[in-house]
Amino acid sequence: MAGVVEELVKKAGGCAVIDGGFATQLEALGADINDPLWSAACLITKPHLIKEVHMQYLEAGADVIISSSYQATIPGFLARGLLLEEAEGLLRTSVQLAREARDEFWKSTLRSSKPVYNRALVAASIGSYGAYLADGSEYSGSYGDDVTAEKLKDFHRRRLQVLASAGPDLIAFEAIPNKMEAQALVELLEEEDIQVPSWICFSSVDGKHLCSGESFGDCLQILNASEKVAIVGVNCTPPQFVEGIIRDFKKQTKKAIAVYPNSGEVWDGRAKRWLPVECFGRKSFDVMARRWQEAGASLVGGCCRTTPSTIRAVSNALKSRSSWVRVYY
Numbered sequence: 137m138a139g140v141v142e143e144l145v146k147k148a149g150g151c152a153v154i155d156g157g158f159a160t161q162l163e164a165l166g167a168d169i170n171d172p173l174w175s176a177a178c179l180i181t182k183p184h185l186i187k188e189v190h191m192q193y194l195e196a197g198a199d200v201i202i203s204s205s206y207q208a209t210i211p212g213f214l215a216r217g218l219l220l221e222e223a224e225g226l227l228r229t230s231v232q233l234a235r236e237a238r239d240e241f242w243k244s245t246l247r248s249s250k251p252v253y254n255r256a257l258v259a260a261s262i263g264s265y266g267a268y269l270a271d272g273s274e275y276s277g278s279y280g281d282d283v284t285a286e287k288l289k290d291f292h293r294r295r296l297q298v299l300a301s302a303g304p305d306l307i308a309f310e311a312i313p314n315k316m317e318a319q320a321l322v323e324l325l326e327e328e329d330i331q332v333p334s335w336i337c338f339s340s341v342d343g344k345h346l347c348s349g350e351s352f353g354d355c356l357q358i359l360n361a362s363e364k365v366a367i368v369g370v371n372c373t374p375p376q377f378v379e380g381i382i383r384d385f386k387k388q389t390k391k392a393i394a395v396y397p398n399s400g401e402v403w404d405g406r407a408k409r410w411l412p413v414e415c416f417g418r419k420s421f422d423v424m425a426r427r428w429q430e431a432g433a434s435l436v437g438g439c440c441r442t443t444p445s446t447i448r449a450v451s452n453a454l455k456s457r458s459s460w461v462r463v464y465y
């Protein structure tokens with residue numbers, strides 16, 4: 137594990153807390169994210185809301201906050217009519233907003249008499265090629281025959297360079313749906329000699345494979361071979377699969393494991409609405425978080441449809457067993 141992560145996990149009592157659904161909370165604060173750029177549209181229109189969401193997750197106990205760049209891409213911004221310099225500037229802004237929130241929050245907690253927080257880390261988010269396409273391939277992993285690893289590297293290259301140079305503590309590749317993209321990212325990290333430690337998290341719809349149907353084991357072998365990858369895991373995956381996935385990963389990697397599942401609700405693309413959780417209530421996220429830690433996760437948080445209250449519950453569940461004071465509201 138990279139030094140900075142190891143230190144944070146230790147300080148957090150064995151399991152650090154990642155924030156929750158970013159786009160979800162942005163929408164809850166009134167942002168319109170029905171946009172090809174999704175939550176990244178707010179980098180143009182409502183940057184103050186982005187900072188507010190980061191603050192809310194920090195207050196809830198997040199030890200790692202993830203920037204608003206998941207669906208922020210240079211071609212996406214250019215298609216919106218922005219210039220290249222403006223597009224790159226917005227990518228840097230996404231990291232800057234998270235750093236500002238972290239620094240301001242940390243300063244304010246230092247002033248309080250009972251320090252109950254860690255100084256959080258900022259992870260620069262990078263979504264998959266499928267997230268940019270916004271055509272459903274984000275959750276199928278099917279990019280078609282004309283997409284090669286080289287094409288994926290070229291798609292990711294400049295954004296990775298710009299985000300890495302903006303001063304994040306980590307790079308977070310999120311919801312990677314297939315093996316070719318995992319391979320492309322590992323090669324790109326080496327080619328560009330990125331010094332910021334990375335995590336690569338996959339998405340899964342069945343708990344046994346990536347969204348593409350490929351095996352976790354084959355992908356983990358690729359990630360295991362790279363020193364640039366500090367953390368591996370899954371995100372935006374139904375929570376009921378996570379414990380099994382951690383146990384499976386544990387057998388196949390020595391890297392730290394991060395899990396930040398969605399709420400278990402399912403997005404109905406045609407009806408454009410979330411279908412309710414079938415087999416468990418949202419309340420149990422904190423109970424599950426303990427089991428995920430016991431199964432071997434070093435970082436636990438939430439993805440789509442989880443909120444600051446989910447993360448507060450997770451933080452209290454994980455930290456109450458160490459010497460932590462609970463965060464009350």
Ligand code: MET
Nearest residue numbers: 157158159202206311372
């Ligand atoms: C589709 S997964 C989205 C991940 C992103 N960090 C978010 O929470 O909005």
Ligand SMILES: [Zn+2]
Nearest residue numbers: 372398439440
């Ligand atoms: Zn998600």
